Amino acid sequence: MVATTGTLYVVATPIGNLQDLTPRALEVLNSVNLIAAEDTRHSGRLLQHFGVQTPTTACHDHNERGKSLRLVERMLAGEDLALISDAGTPLISDPGFHLVRMAREAGVRVCPVPGACALIAGLSAAGLPSDRFAFEGFLPAKTHGRRQRIQELVAEQRTWMIYEAPHRLLECLEDLLDLLGSERQVVLARELTKTFETIKGAPLVELVQWVRADADQQRGECVLIIEGAAQSVDSDALDPAAERVLDILLTELPVKQAAALAAQITGLKKNRLYQLALQKTA
Incomplete structure (x- = not known):
């Protein structure tokens, strides 16, 4: 009998609204031998909600390199695994890169199970050009590094997008205002698909004032979608x-x-x- 390797399923999970878990994703999570989760306690609540009893193991930034070899060995032995992050599509500013690369290098089939993704959800509702866009992930946390990276993007003509932590949101917006100018259009997509979802677009000078005046807008998961620089004639x-x-x-x-x-x-x-x-x- 010829031995067959297992499959690594990269499974998108909801970013807020639990109804956004696709039927295919639920079927995969129920059928695999093991689920590799960024945080097993966080994902445990999701799995419990849907009655998924598949065993889980932690696979996060701090253990992924060492853990990946053992997980790949299990797939080479014929087991199927699912990779999930805390929310959304794995590897998009989340762990998983090392596991996916090692699996592919070992000849293991890697199968995406698409679904929710905060950056795509935000872009789809932003009303800014989306035929070409750039994703910058999280900017550096420290002021100097963040401002330096924004300065490098001043002339970017595509719509570009970043994730930002709520406690740095206002500071980041103020840096954008200082470096991009008051009239650059920016959309704040916050708490997407959740109860207090907010999608607010305005020139930077107005958006900064709005966020500064309302502390509630400095909470939750944030996506910023930034208008590209005007093309020179x-x-x-x-x-x-x-x-x-x-x-x-x-x-x-x-x-x-x-x-x-x-x-x-x-x-x-x-x-x-x-x-x-x-x-x-x-």
């Missing part, structure tokens, strides 16, 4: 000679210094050169 294109100066300086200097020196040499506005330099070094 052809008439605003740089003279090739000026762009060549910037290119040469970028080979020797950091972006900010290169843009400042290029502005002195060419007489063009530093901010314009800085945004082009960010695009070139992205």
